[in-house]
Amino acid sequence: MENLLGGIEAGGTHFVCAVGNSPENIKDQTSFLTTTPRKTMETVINFFRPHKNITGIGIGSFGPVDLDKNSSTYGMITTTPKKDWRNVNILEITKSSLDIPVNIDTDVNAALLAEHKWGNAKNKDNVIYITVGTGIGGGAILNGKLIHGLSHPEMGHMKIPRNSNDNFEGVCEYHRDCLEGLASGKAIEKRLKENITNHDKTIWEFESQYLGIAISNLILSMSPQRIVLGGGVLNHEGLIDDVRIQTLKSLNNYVYMDEIISDIDSYILPPYLGDNAGVLGAILLAK
C-alpha cells in the first residue's frame, strides 16, 4: 500500500489542502479563502476526515510561527498582522482534531522544500526562496538544509532605502516602510487605490526597484547559488525581468560572479511548481 500524506498550505489569503506524495501523485486537493480561524480550520478538518489512510500531515503556514519544539506555544501563529489569527495554534488544532502526527514550518520554507526536491532549487545546496503575495516572505536552504536558527527568517521585513520620489507611507504595522510595507501585494493594492499623481507605471517601477535592492541585499548576505522568486504579485507582466535588471543595478558589478553577471535569467527564476509549490512542500514536511 502506498504511503499517502496530507499537506496544508496555510496562506494569509487562501488555504490549499492536498493528499498525495508527489507532484504526479495527488489524490485529492482543495483550496478556499482564509476567513476566521474557526471556519477555516473546520474546512481543513472536514477535508482530511474521510482520508483515513494518510499517515501524517505537514503544514506550511503564514507567520510568524513558533517553531521551537520545546516551547509551550509550539505551532502557534504569533505576531501576524492578521489579528484574528494571533495566538491560534494551527498545529494543535489539526493534531487533536484528526489524531495524527503533524509537522509545521513556514509557507515559504514549505514551498522551498518542494522546489528543492522537484523544481528550480534542485541540486542546489544554497538557495533562497522569496514570495511576494499579500505579504512578503523568504526562506533559505544553506549548507543543504533549511535555516532555522532561533526561529525562521522573516526576510520580508528587512529595511531598504526608498526611492526619493516615493511618498507612499507603507503598510507594515510593525515597521511601516520595510520591504513588505512598501512592496507587498497589500502595499500595491493601496498604492493603486491612492494613486492620483503617478502613473501606475511608476508604482511598478518602485516595485521592481525595491525587490531588486532586497534581493541584492540577500545575495550580499548569503551568497546563494540561485534565487526562486514566486507569489501572486510576480504574475504582473514583465516584473520578474525588471527585478533581474534592478538586482544587477543594485549590486553594480561588485559581486562579480559569472552566474549572476552573465546569466541572471537562470539565477533568478520563478518556482517550477508554480502555485503548487506550497502544498507539495507541506506534504514533504509530513514525511
Added chain:
Amino acid sequence: MENLLGGIEAGGTHFVCAVGNSPENIKDQTSFLTTTPRKTMETVINFFRPHKNITGIGIGSFGPVDLDKNSSTYGMITTTPKKDWRNVNILEITKSSLDIPVNIDTDVNAALLAEHKWGNAKNKDNVIYITVGTGIGGGAILNGKLIHGLSHPEMGHMKIPRNSNDNFEGVCEYHRDCLEGLASGKAIEKRLKENITNHDKTIWEFESQYLGIAISNLILSMSPQRIVLGGGVLNHEGLIDDVRIQTLKSLNNYVYMDEIISDIDSYILPPYLGDNAGVLGAILLAK
C-alpha cells in the same frame, strides 16, 4: 612532535602572522601595516621562512576573494577598493614561495571560525560575525558550517535606509551609500574631517542607527542564535550598547524571541578572542 600551523590574517589595514595551534599555544606572532602587495607579501614570507616545522598555512583575507577551487583565479583578491591589491593571488604567492599547503577564506570567516571553536560563537550552529573596521565585513555559520554558496558573503555592502538628517555622500566606490559607504571606519574618518554643522555625537548616533538596522536585517534574513560584533570601530565607548538598542528599535518587537527581546546583551557580543580572532581563525583554516 606537536603539529604547528601558520596563520595569516590579511587585513586591509594591517597583517598579522602567527605560528601555533590554539589561543594558549602561539609560538611566534607578528603584525605590520598593509602596504604594497610586493612589500607586504615579502614580510609575510620572511616571517614564515625560518619556521620549517609548520605543516600548513591558512589565510583569512580581506576581499572579495575568489574561493572557487575550480576557478583559474582561485585565491585571488578581486574587486577590492584597494586598487594595488586587485588581482593579487595571495594564496599562490604564499604557496609557491614557501612550498607548503595553503588554504584561504575571508578574514571575517576566519575570525568567525575561531569564535566558533574557542569564543562567543561556541556551541552555536547558527551565528553571524560582523566586523566594522576600515571596511565592513560579515560571515555566517548556518546549519553548523560556514556559508559559501556561490562565493562568500559581502554583508557590508547591503543597502539600508539613511537617516533623513544625514547628508554624507558615502565612501563606497561601488555603491556610494551602502552600509560600508555610510558606517565603515573609512566613512567615520571622512565624516569627522568634514564635520562642520554636526556635533561628533551625531556621527556616532548615525553609526549606531545604521549598524542596528543592518543587524536587524541580518536577523530577519537568517534568524541567527547569536551575533558577534567586532572590529576597531566598536572600540568607541558605548557604541556596542547603542547598537543593541538600535537593533531592538529597528525590529520593533516583530521578531518576538526571548533571546533577543529580554537578553540583547548576550545576543550581540564582542569577540571573546578580541583582536586575535582573525589570526587564530587563519590557523584553523590551515587544519
